[in-house]
Amino acid sequence: MYCICGSIRVCEVPSVPAPETMTETVEHLEPQPQARAWRRFARNRSAHVGAVVVGAMVLMALLAGVLAPYGPETPASRFDASLRPVSPPSREHWLGTDGYNYDVLTRVMYGARLSLAAGLVSITLAVVIGATAGALSGYFGGWLDATIMRTIDVALAFPSILIALLVAMALQPGWIAVMIAVGLINVPAFARQVRATVLTVRSTEYVLAARAMGASPWHILRTAVLPAIVNPVVVLGTLGLGSAILEVAGLAFLGIAGDPTEAEWGSMLAKAKDHISASIWPALGPGVAISLTVLGFNLLGDGLRDALDPRMEGGK
Amino acid sequence: MIGFLLRRLAQAALAIVVAVALIFLAIRVLPGNPLLTQFGQHTDPEQMAKIREEQGWNRPLPIQLVDFFWELATTGSLGNSIARSHTSVSEELAQRIPPTIELSIAALLIALPLGVALGVAAAVWRNRWPDFLCTTSSLIGVSVPVFFLGICLKALLTGMPSSNQLPLGTDFQSMTGFVLPEAILRGRFDVFVQGLRHLCLPAIALSSIPLAIVARITRSSMLEVLSADYVRTARAKGGSAWRVVLRHAFPNASVPVANIAGLQVGLLLSGAVLTETVFNWPGLGTYIVQAVQDSDYVVVQGCAFVVAVMFVTMNLLVDVLHLWLDPRLRSP
Numbered sequence: 001m002y003c004i005c006g007s008i009r010v011c012e013v014p015s016v017p018a019p020e021t022m023t024e025t026v027e028h029l030e031p032q033p034q035a036r037a038w039r040r041f042a043r044n045r046s047a048h049v050g051a052v053v054v055g056a057m058v059l060m061a062l063l064a065g066v067l068a069p070y071g072p073e074t075p076a077s078r079f080d081a082s083l084r085p086v087s088p089p090s091r092e093h094w095l096g097t098d099g100y101n102y103d104v105l106t107r108v109m110y111g112a113r114l115s116l117a118a119g120l121v122s123i124t125l126a127v128v129i130g131a132t133a134g135a136l137s138g139y140f141g142g143w144l145d146a147t148i149m150r151t152i153d154v155a156l157a158f159p160s161i162l163i164a165l166l167v168a169m170a171l172q173p174g175w176i177a178v179m180i181a182v183g184l185i186n187v188p189a190f191a192r193q194v195r196a197t198v199l200t201v202r203s204t205e206y207v208l209a210a211r212a213m214g215a216s217p218w219h220i221l222r223t224a225v226l227p228a229i230v231n232p233v234v235v236l237g238t239l240g241l242g243s244a245i246l247e248v249a250g251l252a253f254l255g256i257a258g259d260p261t262e263a264e265w266g267s268m269l270a271k272a273k274d275h276i277s278a279s280i281w282p283a284l285g286p287g288v289a290i291s292l293t294v295l296g297f298n299l300l301g302d303g304l305r306d307a308l309d310p311r312m313e314g315g316k
Numbered sequence: 317m318i319g320f321l322l323r324r325l326a327q328a329a330l331a332i333v334v335a336v337a338l339i340f341l342a343i344r345v346l347p348g349n350p351l352l353t354q355f356g357q358h359t360d361p362e363q364m365a366k367i368r369e370e371q372g373w374n375r376p377l378p379i380q381l382v383d384f385f386w387e388l389a390t391t392g393s394l395g396n397s398i399a400r401s402h403t404s405v406s407e408e409l410a411q412r413i414p415p416t417i418e419l420s421i422a423a424l425l426i427a428l429p430l431g432v433a434l435g436v437a438a439a440v441w442r443n444r445w446p447d448f449l450c451t452t453s454s455l456i457g458v459s460v461p462v463f464f465l466g467i468c469l470k471a472l473l474t475g476m477p478s479s480n481q482l483p484l485g486t487d488f489q490s491m492t493g494f495v496l497p498e499a500i501l502r503g504r505f506d507v508f509v510q511g512l513r514h515l516c517l518p519a520i521a522l523s524s525i526p527l528a529i530v531a532r533i534t535r536s537s538m539l540e541v542l543s544a545d546y547v548r549t550a551r552a553k554g555g556s557a558w559r560v561v562l563r564h565a566f567p568n569a570s571v572p573v574a575n576i577a578g579l580q581v582g583l584l585l586s587g588a589v590l591t592e593t594v595f596n597w598p599g600l601g602t603y604i605v606q607a608v609q610d611s612d613y614v615v616v617q618g619c620a621f622v623v624a625v626m627f628v629t630m631n632l633l634v635d636v637l638h639l640w641l642d643p644r645l646r647s648p
Contacts, residue, residue, distance in 0.1 A: 154335045158335060158620065158623060158624055158627065159589075160586055162589075162604065165589075165605070165608045166339060166616065169343070169608045170342060170343055242459070246461055253461075256608065256609075273463075273467055273594060280468065280471035280472070283464065283467045287464035291459050291460045292459075295455060295459035298455060298458065
C-alpha cells in the first residue's frame with residue numbers, strides 16, 4: 001500500500017506486524033548501512049583512482065629509503081664530477097638535478113615523508129580541536145556555543161594564509177609552527193560540521209530518551225554523538241588532508257618552514273623558482289607530486305562522501 | 317531592508333575591531349621577541365630599550381591597543397615599520413594595495429565569465445564532453461598549487477614578462493598604483509599594453525582556483541534549476557533552448573554563484589600572497605611575507621587590519637548583492 005505522496009520507503013508500512021520469519025528475511029535482504037556504503041564506494045571509479053594515487057604516495061613515502069636511487073642530501077657531483085646543478089633528465093637522474101645539485105627524483109620521494117606527515121599532523125590537530133569545540137558547542141549551547149562560534153566567526157574574517165603566517169611568525173618559523181598554523185586554520189571547518197551534526201543528534205528521540213533516563217552528558221556524547229560525527233569527520237578529514245598538504249607546501253614555499261634546503265615539496269619548488277629561466281625540470285617533480293596527492297585526496301574524499309552520506313543513495 | 321543593512325554593518329565593524337584587537341594582543345603575548353629576531357642575540361640592551369620606548373611597548377597592553385585605535389581613527393596612521401628604517405606603514409600600504417586589487421580584479425575577470433560559461437555548458441550538455449571538461453578542469457584547478465602553476469607559466473611562456481607591474485625604467489610614474497586604468501585615463505596606450513602583458517601571467521595563475529570553484533557551483537546550481545517545474549513550463553511554452561537557459565534558468569542559478577564569487581576574495585588574497593611571491597609583484601602579498609620573515613609586528617598588524625577590512629567589506633557587499641538578486645529575501 002502506497003501513500004499519496006508517492007514515497008515508497010516511508011509509506012510502505014504493513015498494516016499488521018510482520019511475522020518474525022518475514023522480518024528476518026527482510027533484514028537478510030536489506031544490506032547493513034556499512035555494506036551499502038562499501039558497495040557505493042566500490043562502484044565509484046574516481047574514488048578508486050584517488051585511493052590508488054594516495055596509496056602510491058604513502059608507499060613512496062614509506063619506502064623512500066629503499067626506492068630512492070640516491071641519498072636526499074647526496075650531491076650528484078659525487079658520482080659524476082662534470083654534472084652541473086639544474087641538469088636535465090638523464091639515465092642516472094630521471095628527473096634531473098636541482099639547484100643544489102641533488103637528484104630531484106630522490107628528493108621528491110623523501111619529500112613525500114615530510115609533506116604527508118605535516119599534512120596528517122595538521123589535520124589531526126584540526127580534528128581534535130575542531131571536533132571537541134564543535135561537539136561541546138552544539139551539545140551544551142548557551143554562552144559556550146556563543147563564545148566558540150563568535151571566535152570562529154572572527155577567525156573567518158581573515159584569509160587563512162594570513163592566520164597561518166601570523167601563527168608561524170608568533171611561534172618562530174619551523175615545521176612545528178607550520179603544522180600548528182595549518183592545523184588552526186582548518187579548525188573552523190571541523191567545528192562547524194561537528195556542531196551541525198551534534199545539533200541534529202541532540203534533538204533525536206533516542207538522545208531525549210537517554211537524557212530522560214538520567215544519562216550523563218559525557219555518556220550521551222560518547223555513545224550517541226561520537227558515532228554520528230565519525231562519518232562527516234572522516235569525509236572532511238580526507239578532503240582536508242589534500243588542502244592541508246597544499247597549505248603546508250605553500251608556507252614552505254614562502255620560507256616559513258625553516259631550513260630551505262630540506263627535502264620537502266614546497267621548499268623544493270621555492271628553490272626551483274630561482275632557476276626557472278634555466279630549466280623547468282627541478283619544479284616539475286615536486287609540483288606534480290603535490291598536485292597528484294591533492295587530487296588523490298580530493299577524489300577519495302568525494303568518493304567517501306558519496307558512499308557514507310545516505311542522501312546520495314540512488315542519486316547522481 | 318535598511319534595518320538588515322545597518323545590522324550587518326554593525327556586525328562587520330565589530331568583527332574588524334575584535335579581529336584586529338585579537339591579532340594585536342596575540343602577537344605581543346605569544347613567544348618571540350621582534351627585536352631579537354630583528355637585530356640578533358648580540359644587540360645592545362640600551363638600543364633595545366630605546367626602541368621599546370619609541371614603539372611604546374613598555375606600556376600596559378590595553379593602553380597600547382587603545383592607542384593603536386586612537387592613532388588610526390585620528391590620523392589614519394598604522395605606525396612605523398621596525399625593519400624598514402621607520403617608514404610609515406600606512407604610506408607603504410597605500411602603494412601596495414592597488415597592485416593587489418588590480419591583480420585580483422584581473423583574475424576575477426578571467427575566472428568569472430569562463431567559470432560561469434563552463435558551468436552552464438556542463439549543465440546543459442550533462443554527461444557529454446563539456447561536462448567532462450568542466451569536472452576535470454575543476455578538479456585540476458583546486459588540486460594544482462597556484463605557485464606551481466605560476467612557475468610553469470613563467471617557464472613555458474618565456475616571451476611574456478613575468479615580474480613587476482611594468483618594465484624597469486619605464487617613463488611612467490603611476491600615482492594611484494592602478495597602472496591599467498591610469499594609463500587609459502592619461503592616454504598612454506603603450507603603457508597600457510605593457511602593463512597588460514605584465515599582468516597576464518600572474519592573473520592567469522591566480523584565476524585558477526576561483527575558476528574551478530565558480531564552474532563547479534554554476535554547474536550544480538544550473539542542474540538544480542534546469543529540473544525545476546517553471547523551466548519545464550518555459551520549455552513547454554515553446555521557448556528556444558537558449559532562451560530557456562539564459563532568460564529563465566540562469567538568473568535563479570546565479571544567486572549561489574554570486575555568493576561564492578564574493579567569497580572568493582579571501583581565496584584571492586591567499587592566492588595573491590603566493591602568486592605575488594612567484595612573480596615579484598609589488599603588492600600586499602609580498603609586503604606581508606617580507607614583514608613576517610622580518611618579524612615586523614607593526615607592519616603585520618597594519619596588514620591584518622587592512623586585509624580584515626577588505627575581507628569583511630567584501631562579505632558585506634556579497635550580502636547586499638544577494639539581497640538584490642533574490643527578491644524573496646527582501647520581504648520582512
